[in-house]
Amino acid sequence: DWTSDTFIDATIAELKQKLGNDKVVMGLSGGVDSSVAATLIHRAIGDHLTCVFVDNGLLRKNEFEEVLESYKNMGLNVIGIDAKQRFYDALSGLTDPEAKRKAIGRVFIEVFDDEAHKIEGVKWLGQGTIYPDVIESVSVKGPSATIKSHHNVGGLPDFMKLSVVEPLNTLFKDEVREVGRALEIPENIIGRHPFPGPGLAIRILGDITADKVKTLQEVDHIFIKGLKDFGLYDQVWQAGAILLPIQSVGVMGDERTYERVVALRAVGSVDGMTADWIHLPYEFLGKMSNEIINRVKGVNRVVYDISSKPPATIEWE
Numbered sequence: 136d137w138t139s140d141t142f143i144d145a146t147i148a149e150l151k152q153k154l155g156n157d158k159v160v161m162g163l164s165g166g167v168d169s170s171v172a173a174t175l176i177h178r179a180i181g182d183h184l185t186c187v188f189v190d191n192g193l194l195r196k197n198e199f200e201e202v203l204e205s206y207k208n209m210g211l212n213v214i215g216i217d218a219k220q221r222f223y224d225a226l227s228g229l230t231d232p233e234a235k236r237k238a239i240g241r242v243f244i245e246v247f248d249d250e251a252h253k254i255e256g257v258k259w260l261g262q263g264t265i266y267p268d269v270i271e272s273v274s275v276k277g278p279s280a281t282i283k284s285h286h287n288v289g290g291l292p293d294f295m296k297l298s299v300v301e302p303l304n305t306l307f308k309d310e311v312r313e314v315g316r317a318l319e320i321p322e323n324i325i326g327r328h329p330f331p332g333p334g335l336a337i338r339i340l341g342d343i344t345a346d347k348v349k350t351l352q353e354v355d356h357i358f359i360k361g362l363k364d365f366g367l368y369d370q371v372w373q374a375g376a377i378l379l380p381i382q383s384v385g386v387m388g389d390e391r392t393y394e395r396v397v398a399l400r401a402v403g404s405v406d407g408m409t410a411d412w413i414h415l416p417y418e419f420l421g422k423m424s425n426e427i428i429n430r431v432k433g434v435n436r437v438v439y440d441i442s443s444k445p446p447a448t449i450e451w452e
């Protein structure tokens with residue numbers, strides 16, 4: 136029978152055997168999967184693992200600093216890179232969701248490759264791939280979409296020429312969490328909701344500016360903190376706020392305002408493939424709306440998304 140302890144012991148032994156004295160580089164996202172994978176590799180090879188955590192300027196409020204601090208406390212050898220401006224420059228003027236995703240993916244590869252380059256003799260790329268990702272990449276994208284090991288194709292970034300080590304590729308999400316808890320990874324990392332790689336860029340409909348990111352970070356922060364304060368966070372699979380590309384009329388004192396609309400979204404799901412909107416208490420939603428409108432400059436209207444997937448998706452882009 137599967138238990139997290141036997142999995143951990145067997146995996147660390149296997150990693151030691153496989154990696155020997157080799158060096159591994161790995162990108163961390165702040166999410167559960169990459170954090171658990173990195174911790175296992177670290178237990179096996181210690182500081183022969185170098186982790187890279189990139190601030191793409193599209194993370195949640197204070198996320199980069201807080202998560203970097205957690206990683207350091209966990210003993211991981213982690214390099215934090217502020218690449219905000221590189222991402223904003225690449226996103227400048229882009230409005231199409233797929234174009235935004237591609238730009239973010241490209242810049243991430245550039246930034247990561249720069250760092251991987253600095254590690255003398257690195258042989259392996261660590262990844263937090265879990266079982267559902269394996270299935271999805273085979274059935275949706277085809278096996279060629281997965282990064283192949285030992286394929287020295289010219290023109291690929293250097294880190295793609297590395298062999299891939301994926302210690303979680305037989306596990307489901309709940310098993311990854313169980314392993315993470317057994318490894319004593321802090322709850323602020325283990326219990327966190329999934330968050331998309333392109334981050335807030337796909338929750339700002341239309342083009343991205345640093346100002347819009349700041350506005351959305353404030354709104355999102357109020358909502359997520361509210362969910363935690365009201366004991367609702369753990370009942371929700373994923374939640375966030377979306378900055379809409381429209382303004383609406385409002386009134387403040389005897390002034391007419393013309394400001395932004397934000398949507399709040401909270402869904403229940405098992406794997407993200409299907410999802411139901413969560414019936415958050417009206418009292419809570421009312422409180423969130425007041426707080427957001429009172430505290431976030433430039434926002435005068437809050438709506439709640441009551442669409443399920445399918446036919447809606449979780450993200451709006």
Ligand code: XMP
Nearest residue numbers: 236329330331332333373407444448449450
């Ligand atoms: P959708 O919007 O397709 O989202 O219902 C399903 C799950 O996938 C996440 N998502 C992404 N994750 N890169 C990611 O790493 C992406 O481009 C991306 N788009 C959506 C979404 O947050 C949800 O958990």
